[in-house]
Amino acid sequence: MLEFIQLLKQRYQAVLAQQVNGVSNVQYQQRIDQLILSEAFVRKGQTLALSGKPLLQIAVVGPTQAGKSSLVNVLLNTDVAGVSPLAGYTVHPQGFCHRVSLADCSGLQRYFGRFQCIPSSQLIAGRYDCYALTGVDVVSPYLPPCVLWDTPDFDSIGSATYREGVIRAVALADIIVLVVSKEKYADQTVWDMMALLADLHQPTIICLNKLSQGSAAVLTQSLKEKWQQARADVFPEVVPLYYQKPTGLPSWPSAQQGLLADMQKQASRRQHARFEQALLQKYWHNWLEPVLEEHQAVADWEALVHQMIAQALDSYRRDYLDHPHHYETFQQAMAELLTLLEIPGLAGVLTGARKALTWPVRQLMKLGRKQLHIADSSHEIVLLNQIAEHTLIQMVDRLLDRAEQGKQTLWWKDFSSLLRARRQEILQDFAVAAKNYHITFQQDVEKTAHHLYDKLQEQPLVLNSLRATRMTADAAVIALTLQTGGIGVHDLVIAPAMLAVTSYLAESAIGGYMHKVEAQLKQQQLAEVKKVLFMDSMAKKLLGLPGHMPSMTHFNISPEQLRTIEQQEKRHGLRLL
């Protein structure tokens, strides 16, 4: 699950960074926050499971200049945290170990993952994937043994660059100390953050900083209203902090000295797994919305591919198989048949040519040149290539139509560019496959010729009269000329002698049989063209295209990936969808 959340987060970030039109920036930013938070919370669960006695983690959070770092110093009674009047001063999560040894914190590195732990003196602005842990040699009356985290703000202009660090530190916390000043407490960013954290069920206190005497009650009431708008849980305890002139620091009221130690008991670690599941379940559907929209687009694309291929096959049937002037394959079988018949007198016709032909004919056949020549001159191949080209042109048009329909516009636009870029390659592969199909299919043509020949032998009357006619001798010469490369396949279809032989046989005693084998040949041919050319070559490439969409602008998470993760979670008892 962790890897999947990371993947989803990266894709959201990439898509958002491309400033893709039509994408709701605010919504995507919110989802990125939810993903960062959930990733961190899952990591926390793993950390808790691995450590026997987990350390208490307290995070001080709030908007910039609220006095977070100052409060950390107050709670620790030192000046370890950097304080400055410059907004966005703290930019890295910094943990201070109070009555906890640094060695006990070693498990935290696993939690922080790609974030590197470096000494606080070496933290530099500009590199945000790091955090610091510092041992503090004091015993604070306000704190139980814990790691106290000073966190960066989440509202300054620059905070987007270090936001992940804030959320990491905040999600780790068992207790949240929200620091707001009277200037900042009403900011929407504060309450968005509090709303986001609600599902983590962390016990929280609110420190109202930079107070002037007498203003606490009014502000607390207003705070309560804000809290209730953002969260469903009980309004937390408020700690009013007043400025201490001599130290320049706010002071923690003595009446609430033991507050943080008491809150420890409320930390609900045992329920972590339940909260984690609820968190994922809450967001899962929303997170996947653009992923599922892409799946829908891919499904629409697949339907389009099948529809267009069905149309292509219809054209093939209409313009080739069922076209009286174009269908040449059966005529090739007839030509083969003629070479099987030993036609008297043919030798005479060919005497001159025969000597010259015999050797090269055999050689050519051995090399498969006969098939090549037939394939090169075939009208069928020309037509198939035309159909393929026409199909792809139509597909691009259809994709642009989809883009204009307004749903998933960018996906369809990018996809049509992808198809245009790949079109030539697909057509070239198709042309190669078409030629190979044609050559291989000659075996079926020859088989058909042999069936006819066998049938003729059962009808000696037909066979003999066929052998004896002049038209047969003429047709046989044409057949031989085709096979030696003298004419193209299409010439065969229009040669009168060939037509005469075909109609003679059609009207003879084997006419019915001839029609049957012709129909069979066509059927085999259609099945072969469909499988080898349109399914295995064209459809396969077209259906694989969505996988080549750029990951910078699209989620590209396959239904299989999604199914795998959902099943994996189901085994852990989590029903995501």
Ligand SMILES: Nc1nc2c(ncn2[C@@H]2O[C@H](COP(=O)(O)OP(=O)(O)OP(=O)(O)O)[C@@H](O)[C@H]2O)c(=O)[nH]1
């Ligand atoms: N007047 C007054 N100033 C305060 C108080 N607490 C902090 N400050 C000042 O407010 C400024 C910001 O304090 P920080 O503690 O650095 O605030 P922060 O929330 O850590 O700010 P970032 O790190 O920028 O997010 C500093 O100049 C502090 O001296 C207070 O209680 N009263």
Ligand SMILES: [Mg+2]
């Ligand atoms: Mg600070």
